[in-house]
Amino acid sequence: MAYKLLKGKRGLIFGALNPKSIAWQVAERAFEEGAHIMLSNAPVAKRLGEVEELAKACNSEVIYADATNLDDLEMLISASVEKLGGKLDFVLHSIGMSPNVRKDIPYDNINYDNYLKTLDVSALSFHKVLQTCRKLDAINEWGSVVALTYIAATRTLYGYNDMADAKAALESIARSFGYIYGREKKVRINTISQSPTLTTAGSGIKGFGSLYDFSERMSPLGNATAEECADYAITLFSDLTRKVTMQNLYHDGGFSSMGMSEEAMTQYDKSFEECK
Numbered sequence: 001m002a003y004k005l006l007k008g009k010r011g012l013i014f015g016a017l018n019p020k021s022i023a024w025q026v027a028e029r030a031f032e033e034g035a036h037i038m039l040s041n042a043p044v045a046k047r048l049g050e051v052e053e054l055a056k057a058c059n060s061e062v063i064y065a066d067a068t069n070l071d072d073l074e075m076l077i078s079a080s081v082e083k084l085g086g087k088l089d090f091v092l093h094s095i096g097m098s099p100n101v102r103k104d105i106p107y108d109n110i111n112y113d114n115y116l117k118t119l120d121v122s123a124l125s126f127h128k129v130l131q132t133c134r135k136l137d138a139i140n141e142w143g144s145v146v147a148l149t150y151i152a153a154t155r156t157l158y159g160y161n162d163m164a165d166a167k168a169a170l171e172s173i174a175r176s177f178g179y180i181y182g183r184e185k186k187v188r189i190n191t192i193s194q195s196p197t198l199t200t201a202g203s204g205i206k207g208f209g210s211l212y213d214f215s216e217r218m219s220p221l222g223n224a225t226a227e228e229c230a231d232y233a234i235t236l237f238s239d240l241t242r243k244v245t246m247q248n249l250y251h252d253g254g255f256s257s258m259g260m261s262e263e264a265m266t267q268y269d270k271s272f273e274e275c276k
Protein backbone atom coordinates (compact mmCIF):
# COMPACT_ATOMS: atom_id res chain seq x y z
CA MET A 1 0.00 0.00 0.00
CA ALA A 2 1.37 3.43 -0.93
CA TYR A 3 0.90 6.52 1.26
CA LYS A 4 2.85 8.98 -0.93
CA LEU A 5 5.16 9.58 2.04
CA LEU A 6 8.01 10.64 -0.28
CA LYS A 7 5.98 12.70 -2.74
CA GLY A 8 8.31 15.11 -4.56
CA LYS A 9 11.41 13.96 -2.69
CA ARG A 10 14.69 13.18 -4.45
CA GLY A 11 16.85 10.27 -3.42
CA LEU A 12 20.05 8.42 -4.23
CA ILE A 13 20.08 4.67 -3.61
CA PHE A 14 23.31 2.67 -3.47
CA GLY A 15 23.51 -1.12 -3.62
CA ALA A 16 20.67 -2.62 -5.68
CA LEU A 17 22.18 -5.65 -7.41
CA ASN A 18 19.21 -7.98 -7.95
CA PRO A 19 15.62 -8.26 -6.67
CA LYS A 20 16.85 -9.91 -3.45
CA SER A 21 18.92 -6.82 -2.55
CA ILE A 22 17.58 -4.71 0.30
CA ALA A 23 18.33 -1.61 -1.83
CA TRP A 24 16.23 -3.00 -4.70
CA GLN A 25 13.23 -3.27 -2.39
CA VAL A 26 13.84 0.22 -1.02
CA ALA A 27 14.06 1.66 -4.55
CA GLU A 28 10.74 0.08 -5.55
CA ARG A 29 9.03 1.33 -2.37
CA ALA A 30 10.54 4.83 -2.68
CA PHE A 31 9.26 5.07 -6.25
CA GLU A 32 5.82 3.83 -5.14
CA GLU A 33 5.82 6.49 -2.43
CA GLY A 34 6.32 9.25 -5.00
CA ALA A 35 10.10 9.80 -4.89
CA HIS A 36 12.36 10.56 -7.85
CA ILE A 37 15.44 8.40 -7.49
CA MET A 38 18.88 7.78 -8.92
CA LEU A 39 20.50 4.37 -8.57
CA SER A 40 24.17 3.60 -8.15
CA ASN A 41 26.30 0.51 -7.87
CA ALA A 42 29.90 -0.56 -8.41
CA PRO A 43 30.99 -0.79 -12.07
CA VAL A 44 31.15 -4.59 -11.77
CA ALA A 45 27.41 -4.65 -11.07
CA LYS A 46 26.80 -3.63 -14.67
CA ARG A 47 27.91 -7.11 -15.69
CA LEU A 48 26.64 -9.09 -12.68
CA GLY A 49 23.39 -7.43 -11.82
CA GLU A 50 20.02 -6.54 -13.16
CA VAL A 51 19.96 -2.98 -11.92
CA GLU A 52 19.14 -1.50 -15.35
CA GLU A 53 15.80 -3.34 -15.19
CA LEU A 54 15.08 -1.73 -11.85
CA ALA A 55 15.94 1.68 -13.29
CA LYS A 56 13.41 1.18 -16.08
CA ALA A 57 10.69 0.14 -13.65
CA CYS A 58 11.35 3.13 -11.37
CA ASN A 59 11.69 5.72 -14.12
CA SER A 60 15.26 6.13 -12.97
CA GLU A 61 18.86 5.92 -14.17
CA VAL A 62 21.93 4.05 -12.98
CA ILE A 63 25.24 5.80 -12.51
CA TYR A 64 28.03 3.32 -11.85
CA ALA A 65 30.52 4.39 -9.21
CA ASP A 66 32.93 2.69 -6.85
CA ALA A 67 31.79 3.93 -3.44
CA THR A 68 35.38 3.77 -2.16
CA ASN A 69 36.58 6.20 -4.83
CA LEU A 70 36.18 9.91 -4.04
CA ASP A 71 36.34 11.03 -7.69
CA ASP A 72 33.60 8.55 -8.61
CA LEU A 73 31.47 9.76 -5.70
CA GLU A 74 31.90 13.41 -6.62
CA MET A 75 30.87 12.67 -10.21
CA LEU A 76 27.91 10.56 -9.06
CA ILE A 77 26.56 12.98 -6.48
CA SER A 78 26.89 16.06 -8.72
CA ALA A 79 25.26 14.22 -11.62
CA SER A 80 22.43 12.97 -9.38
CA VAL A 81 21.61 16.47 -8.17
CA GLU A 82 21.70 17.74 -11.75
CA LYS A 83 19.57 14.94 -13.22
CA LEU A 84 17.03 15.03 -10.41
CA GLY A 85 16.76 18.81 -10.73
CA GLY A 86 17.69 19.69 -7.16
CA LYS A 87 19.39 18.63 -3.95
CA LEU A 88 18.80 15.21 -2.44
CA ASP A 89 16.28 14.56 0.34
CA PHE A 90 17.48 11.06 1.13
CA VAL A 91 20.37 8.68 0.57
CA LEU A 92 20.51 4.92 1.14
CA HIS A 93 23.90 3.28 1.72
CA SER A 94 23.29 -0.44 1.23
CA ILE A 95 26.84 -1.58 0.52
CA GLY A 96 28.86 -4.39 2.01
CA MET A 97 31.59 -6.78 0.94
CA SER A 98 34.37 -8.73 2.65
CA PRO A 99 37.02 -10.57 0.59
CA ASN A 100 37.84 -12.60 3.73
CA VAL A 101 34.24 -13.78 3.98
CA ARG A 102 34.13 -14.48 0.26
CA LYS A 103 37.31 -16.55 0.38
CA ASP A 104 36.33 -18.27 3.63
CA ILE A 105 39.44 -16.95 5.43
CA PRO A 106 38.81 -17.15 9.20
CA TYR A 107 39.02 -14.11 11.50
CA ASP A 108 41.98 -15.53 13.43
CA ASN A 109 44.07 -16.02 10.31
CA ILE A 110 42.92 -12.95 8.47
CA ASN A 111 44.47 -11.48 5.35
CA TYR A 112 45.13 -7.82 6.17
CA ASP A 113 44.88 -6.51 2.61
CA ASN A 114 41.46 -8.09 2.47
CA TYR A 115 40.64 -6.67 5.89
CA LEU A 116 41.43 -3.13 4.69
CA LYS A 117 39.23 -3.71 1.65
CA THR A 118 36.36 -4.87 3.88
CA LEU A 119 36.64 -1.74 6.00
CA ASP A 120 36.93 0.54 2.98
CA VAL A 121 33.96 -0.92 1.07
CA SER A 122 31.67 -1.63 4.01
CA ALA A 123 32.37 1.28 6.38
CA LEU A 124 34.66 4.04 5.05
CA SER A 125 32.53 4.31 1.92
CA PHE A 126 29.75 5.60 4.19
CA HIS A 127 32.03 8.35 5.48
CA LYS A 128 33.12 9.11 1.91
CA VAL A 129 29.51 9.42 0.74
CA LEU A 130 28.66 11.74 3.64
CA GLN A 131 31.81 13.86 3.27
CA THR A 132 31.26 14.25 -0.48
CA CYS A 133 27.59 15.16 -0.02
CA ARG A 134 28.54 17.78 2.56
CA LYS A 135 31.37 19.16 0.42
CA LEU A 136 28.99 19.56 -2.53
CA ASP A 137 26.16 20.72 -0.26
CA ALA A 138 24.08 18.05 -1.99
CA ILE A 139 21.50 17.25 0.71
CA ASN A 140 18.53 19.47 1.59
CA GLU A 141 17.86 20.54 5.18
CA TRP A 142 15.96 17.82 7.06
CA GLY A 143 17.31 15.29 4.57
CA SER A 144 17.78 11.72 5.74
CA VAL A 145 20.66 9.29 5.26
CA VAL A 146 20.34 5.61 6.16
CA ALA A 147 22.91 2.80 6.11
CA LEU A 148 22.34 -0.92 6.67
CA THR A 149 24.04 -2.73 9.52
CA TYR A 150 23.87 -5.97 11.52
CA ILE A 151 23.84 -6.81 15.25
CA ALA A 152 27.30 -8.42 14.92
CA ALA A 153 28.59 -4.82 15.31
CA THR A 154 28.02 -5.11 19.06
CA ARG A 155 27.65 -8.85 19.76
CA THR A 156 29.79 -11.69 18.50
CA LEU A 157 28.04 -13.99 16.07
CA TYR A 158 30.29 -16.77 14.87
CA GLY A 159 31.13 -16.58 11.18
CA TYR A 160 30.48 -12.86 10.62
CA ASN A 161 34.23 -12.34 10.48
CA ASP A 162 35.69 -8.88 9.73
CA MET A 163 32.28 -7.60 8.65
CA ALA A 164 31.54 -7.24 12.38
CA ASP A 165 34.38 -4.71 12.70
CA ALA A 166 33.20 -2.88 9.59
CA LYS A 167 29.66 -2.65 10.97
CA ALA A 168 30.95 -1.30 14.30
CA ALA A 169 32.78 1.46 12.38
CA LEU A 170 29.74 2.12 10.19
CA GLU A 171 27.47 2.62 13.21
CA SER A 172 30.02 4.95 14.80
CA ILE A 173 30.30 7.00 11.59
CA ALA A 174 26.51 7.49 11.68
CA ARG A 175 26.83 9.02 15.16
CA SER A 176 29.96 11.11 14.54
CA PHE A 177 28.82 12.51 11.19
CA GLY A 178 25.23 12.72 12.43
CA TYR A 179 26.32 15.29 14.99
CA ILE A 180 28.16 17.44 12.44
CA TYR A 181 25.61 17.24 9.63
CA GLY A 182 22.69 17.64 12.04
CA ARG A 183 24.15 20.69 13.74
CA GLU A 184 24.97 22.40 10.44
CA LYS A 185 22.28 21.34 8.00
CA LYS A 186 19.64 19.45 9.99
CA VAL A 187 20.54 16.32 8.03
CA ARG A 188 19.72 13.16 9.98
CA ILE A 189 21.84 10.02 9.82
CA ASN A 190 20.80 6.60 11.10
CA THR A 191 21.60 2.93 10.67
CA ILE A 192 19.04 0.13 10.40
CA SER A 193 20.20 -3.09 12.03
CA GLN A 194 18.43 -5.68 9.91
CA SER A 195 17.69 -9.39 10.52
CA PRO A 196 19.64 -11.94 8.48
CA THR A 197 18.17 -11.62 4.99
CA LEU A 198 18.49 -13.98 2.03
CA THR A 199 20.50 -11.76 -0.34
CA THR A 200 23.75 -12.16 -2.29
CA ALA A 201 25.84 -10.50 0.46
CA GLY A 202 23.95 -12.27 3.27
CA SER A 203 24.27 -15.76 1.83
CA GLY A 204 28.07 -15.34 1.61
CA ILE A 205 28.40 -15.42 5.42
CA LYS A 206 29.68 -18.73 6.84
CA GLY A 207 26.82 -20.70 8.39
CA PHE A 208 24.26 -18.16 7.16
CA GLY A 209 21.47 -20.78 7.03
CA SER A 210 21.92 -21.61 10.73
CA LEU A 211 22.18 -17.94 11.67
CA TYR A 212 18.99 -17.23 9.75
CA ASP A 213 17.17 -20.14 11.37
CA PHE A 214 18.45 -19.29 14.87
CA SER A 215 17.27 -15.70 14.75
CA GLU A 216 13.96 -16.78 13.22
CA ARG A 217 13.39 -19.04 16.24
CA MET A 218 14.62 -16.42 18.71
CA SER A 219 12.60 -13.44 17.45
CA PRO A 220 9.01 -13.16 18.69
CA LEU A 221 7.99 -11.60 15.36
CA GLY A 222 10.34 -13.72 13.23
CA ASN A 223 13.06 -12.37 10.94
CA ALA A 224 12.33 -9.15 9.07
CA THR A 225 12.36 -9.52 5.28
CA ALA A 226 13.99 -7.19 2.76
CA GLU A 227 10.53 -5.87 1.82
CA GLU A 228 9.79 -5.06 5.46
CA CYS A 229 13.18 -3.38 5.76
CA ALA A 230 12.24 -1.22 2.79
CA ASP A 231 9.02 -0.15 4.53
CA TYR A 232 11.04 0.87 7.58
CA ALA A 233 13.58 2.80 5.49
CA ILE A 234 10.73 4.73 3.84
CA THR A 235 9.54 5.96 7.25
CA LEU A 236 13.06 7.20 7.99
CA PHE A 237 13.20 9.06 4.68
CA SER A 238 9.78 10.60 5.30
CA ASP A 239 8.97 13.79 7.22
CA LEU A 240 7.39 11.68 9.98
CA THR A 241 10.78 10.97 11.59
CA ARG A 242 12.45 14.39 11.45
CA LYS A 243 13.94 14.29 14.92
CA VAL A 244 15.38 10.77 14.70
CA THR A 245 19.12 10.94 14.17
CA MET A 246 22.42 9.31 15.22
CA GLN A 247 20.54 6.11 16.08
CA ASN A 248 21.15 2.47 15.41
CA LEU A 249 17.60 1.19 14.91
CA TYR A 250 16.91 -2.52 15.23
CA HIS A 251 14.63 -3.96 12.61
CA ASP A 252 14.82 -7.58 13.62
CA GLY A 253 11.49 -8.88 14.93
CA GLY A 254 12.71 -8.41 18.53
CA PHE A 255 15.88 -10.52 18.22
CA SER A 256 18.15 -7.88 19.81
CA SER A 257 16.19 -7.94 23.08
CA MET A 258 16.02 -11.72 23.41
CA GLY A 259 18.20 -14.09 25.41
CA MET A 260 16.46 -17.45 24.90
CA SER A 261 13.10 -18.25 23.34
CA GLU A 262 10.89 -21.29 23.93
CA GLU A 263 11.32 -22.33 20.29
CA ALA A 264 15.11 -22.11 20.41
CA MET A 265 15.16 -23.96 23.76
CA THR A 266 13.07 -26.81 22.33
CA GLN A 267 15.44 -27.15 19.43
CA TYR A 268 18.44 -27.01 21.78
CA ASP A 269 16.98 -29.76 24.00
CA LYS A 270 16.23 -31.91 20.95
CA SER A 271 19.86 -31.76 19.88
CA PHE A 272 20.88 -33.42 23.17
CA GLU A 273 18.20 -36.11 22.81
CA GLU A 274 19.63 -36.96 19.40
CA CYS A 275 23.08 -37.44 21.01
CA LYS A 276 21.78 -39.98 23.59
Ligand SMILES: NC(=O)c1ccc[n+]([C@@H]2O[C@H](COP(=O)([O-])OP(=O)(O)OC[C@H]3O[C@@H](n4cnc5c(N)ncnc54)[C@H](O)[C@@H]3O)[C@@H](O)[C@H]2O)c1
Binding pocket: 014, 015, 016, 017, 018, 020, 021, 022, 023, 041, 042, 045, 065, 066, 067, 068, 093, 094, 095, 096, 097, 121, 148, 149, 150, 193, 194, 195, 196, 197, 198, 199, 200, 201, 202, 203
Ligand atom coordinates in the same frame (compact mmCIF):
# COMPACT_ATOMS: atom_id res chain seq x y z
N1 LIG B 1 21.62 -9.78 4.00
C1 LIG B 1 21.74 -9.71 5.30
O1 LIG B 1 21.59 -10.70 6.04
C2 LIG B 1 21.99 -8.37 5.94
C3 LIG B 1 21.68 -8.17 7.30
C4 LIG B 1 21.98 -6.94 7.88
C5 LIG B 1 22.58 -5.94 7.11
N2 LIG B 1 22.87 -6.18 5.79
C6 LIG B 1 23.54 -5.12 5.02
O2 LIG B 1 22.67 -4.67 4.01
C7 LIG B 1 23.46 -4.04 2.99
C8 LIG B 1 23.02 -4.53 1.62
O3 LIG B 1 23.33 -5.88 1.44
P1 LIG B 1 22.30 -6.94 0.84
O4 LIG B 1 22.08 -7.96 1.88
O5 LIG B 1 21.14 -6.27 0.22
O6 LIG B 1 23.19 -7.67 -0.27
P2 LIG B 1 23.56 -7.28 -1.80
O7 LIG B 1 24.68 -8.19 -2.15
O8 LIG B 1 22.36 -7.33 -2.63
O9 LIG B 1 24.07 -5.77 -1.71
C9 LIG B 1 25.41 -5.40 -1.45
C10 LIG B 1 25.75 -4.34 -2.48
O10 LIG B 1 27.03 -3.73 -2.24
C11 LIG B 1 27.51 -3.37 -3.53
N3 LIG B 1 28.94 -3.03 -3.51
C12 LIG B 1 29.98 -3.85 -3.18
N4 LIG B 1 31.14 -3.20 -3.33
C13 LIG B 1 30.84 -1.93 -3.75
C14 LIG B 1 31.61 -0.78 -4.08
N5 LIG B 1 32.94 -0.78 -4.01
N6 LIG B 1 30.96 0.35 -4.50
C15 LIG B 1 29.61 0.37 -4.59
N7 LIG B 1 28.82 -0.69 -4.27
C16 LIG B 1 29.43 -1.82 -3.86
C17 LIG B 1 27.22 -4.64 -4.34
O11 LIG B 1 27.37 -4.47 -5.73
C18 LIG B 1 25.80 -4.92 -3.91
O12 LIG B 1 24.86 -4.26 -4.72
C19 LIG B 1 24.91 -4.36 3.33
O13 LIG B 1 25.48 -3.27 4.04
C20 LIG B 1 24.77 -5.54 4.26
O14 LIG B 1 25.88 -5.74 5.10
C21 LIG B 1 22.58 -7.36 5.20
